[in-house]
Amino acid sequence: MSHVFPRHTKSDLPFAVKGQGAYLYDHKGKQYLDASGGAAVSCLGHGDADVIAAIKAQADALAYAHTSFFTSHPAEELADKLVAAAPGDLDRVYLVSGGSEAVEAALKLARQYFIEIDQPERHRFVARRQSYHGNTLGALATGGNAWRREPFAPLMVQTSHIAPCYEYRGLVSGETQYDYGQRVANELEEELLRLGPETVIGFVVEPVVGATLGAVPAVNGYFKRIREICDRYGVLLILDEVMCGMGRTGTLFAHAFDGITADIVTIAKGLGAGYQPIGAMMCTSRIYDAIADGSGFFQHGHTYVGHPMACAAANVVMDKLIKCDLVQRCSTMGTSLQDALVQTFGQHSNIGDIRGRGLFIGLELVADRETKQPFAPDLAIHKLIKRQAFENGLACYPMGGTLDGKIGDHILLAPPFILEPEHIDEIVEKLSQTLKQVLGK
Numbered sequence: 001m002s003h004v005f006p007r008h009t010k011s012d013l014p015f016a017v018k019g020q021g022a023y024l025y026d027h028k029g030k031q032y033l034d035a036s037g038g039a040a041v042s043c044l045g046h047g048d049a050d051v052i053a054a055i056k057a058q059a060d061a062l063a064y065a066h067t068s069f070f071t072s073h074p075a076e077e078l079a080d081k082l083v084a085a086a087p088g089d090l091d092r093v094y095l096v097s098g099g100s101e102a103v104e105a106a107l108k109l110a111r112q113y114f115i116e117i118d119q120p121e122r123h124r125f126v127a128r129r130q131s132y133h134g135n136t137l138g139a140l141a142t143g144g145n146a147w148r149r150e151p152f153a154p155l156m157v158q159t160s161h162i163a164p165c166y167e168y169r170g171l172v173s174g175e176t177q178y179d180y181g182q183r184v185a186n187e188l189e190e191e192l193l194r195l196g197p198e199t200v201i202g203f204v205v206e207p208v209v210g211a212t213l214g215a216v217p218a219v220n221g222y223f224k225r226i227r228e229i230c231d232r233y234g235v236l237l238i239l240d241e242v243m244c245g246m247g248r249t250g251t252l253f254a255h256a257f258d259g260i261t262a263d264i265v266t267i268a269k270g271l272g273a274g275y276q277p278i279g280a281m282m283c284t285s286r287i288y289d290a291i292a293d294g295s296g297f298f299q300h301g302h303t304y305v306g307h308p309m310a311c312a313a314a315n316v317v318m319d320k321l322i323k324c325d326l327v328q329r330c331s332t333m334g335t336s337l338q339d340a341l342v343q344t345f346g347q348h349s350n351i352g353d354i355r356g357r358g359l360f361i362g363l364e365l366v367a368d369r370e371t372k373q374p375f376a377p378d379l380a381i382h383k384l385i386k387r388q389a390f391e392n393g394l395a396c397y398p399m400g401g402t403l404d405g406k407i408g409d410h411i412l413l414a415p416p417f418i419l420e421p422e423h424i425d426e427i428v429e430k431l432s433q434t435l436k437q438v439l440g441k
């Protein structure tokens with residue numbers, strides 16, 4: 001009997017024993033094309049010799065030193081690289097061990113900032129429905145996914161939710177894309193006025209929505225309007241790039257595409273590329289200085305903050321993303337993959353929408369393409385597809401709850417940036433085979 005506590009307690013999972021390039025192998029030698037990079041993590045693919053060598057060298061030199069006593073060269077180097085690459089004036093970096101930790105740090109930093117500048121009445125957040133920001137209680141509170149939230153709702157910090165910018169289902173007939181974006185962005189202003197803007201700390205949002213909607217970018221102009229509203233009411237704009245950041249959407253920081261600046265940004269997943277658990281929260285000097293000039297102490301912390309081995313791995317990941325043009329490659333291969341998907345599934349009667357940016361691509365599954373009617377939730381189509389695709393040697397990331405957290409299905413693809421044209425063919429072929437087996441077409 002396995003004593004590991006699996007997520008699905010009734011599941012019977014194979015043992016993963018090896019990873020090489022775009023492939024994973026189980027204990028029976030079966031090969032799986034990693035078409036989702038786990039959960040949009042493995043941007044470099046598996047078995048990268050340079051990252052592994054950096055981890056080994058760092059382990060030999062120094063595995064760990066607590067950040068209340070020391071800083072370290074790998075942590076300083078990583079912070080320098082992130083600051084140099086980030087848009088706007090995000091020039092302070094808080095290094096943690098994953099996405100939820102990064103979001104928790106962001107929420108607490110934002111709250112503490114307002115205490116330091118003597119606005120303690122700011123105590124709540126606004127976020128969006130159909131969003132996911134992590135599973136710890138603060139991060140879960142900001143996430144708007146109904147299914148994930150409901151059991152834990154009584155334990156959560158105060159957050160209210162507005163509509164996401166979700167063109168496929170939100171745009172009404174006769175409305176331009178731009179007008180739609182302005183309309184949903186204006187919901188933020190309405191919500192702030194309803195709550196009393198002087199009580200709101202920040203607006204938490206993913207520049208490109210990942211797990212809950214399946215790679216949904218905002219329409220042109222949406223984020224500019226969001227930025228204006230935040231500025232007008234003194235609300236911090238907190239961008240969660242845990243999934244869509246680190247080059248995944250074709251720019252190192254996803255929000256660079258939207259031409260806006262953030263007050264706080266969270267990153268994780270691709271930063272360690274799966275080689276080490278690492279995340280980061282970045283903030284502007286304005287926020288940092290308020291604390292530095294005030295109490296002088298960020299009232300937060302974890303044992304593994306700034307872990308040297310994790311930072312050493314992330315330094316090589318960053319070098320590869322930037323110096324080896326992997327971000328550019330992600331953009332180019334993303335266009336090729338999306339074109340191939342549109343060519344094969346563009347007219348499929350159960351695929352309503354194919355969307356995304358870079359190698360962050362979603363396919364929305366529908367019972368009826370004309371009416372956009374979703375599948376009945378008890379069919380759990382996304383689960384059937386995930387299982388069958390895995391059986392066929394394709395690891396992809398189908399999820400449910402696209403419409404309201406409970407209804408609606410999509411498939412998320414987020415393969416490594418080292419993707420080759422033959423991998424694109426294999427993804428399309430195995431997905432096609434899977435849909436035929438599950439849907440009969």
Ligand code: PLP
Pocket residue numbers: 039098099100101103132133134135206210211240241242243244268269
């Ligand atoms: N934020 C976003 C946008 C995510 O997609 C996730 C995870 O999927 C998280 C936060 C939480 O990250 P982690 O699972 O590393 O805690």
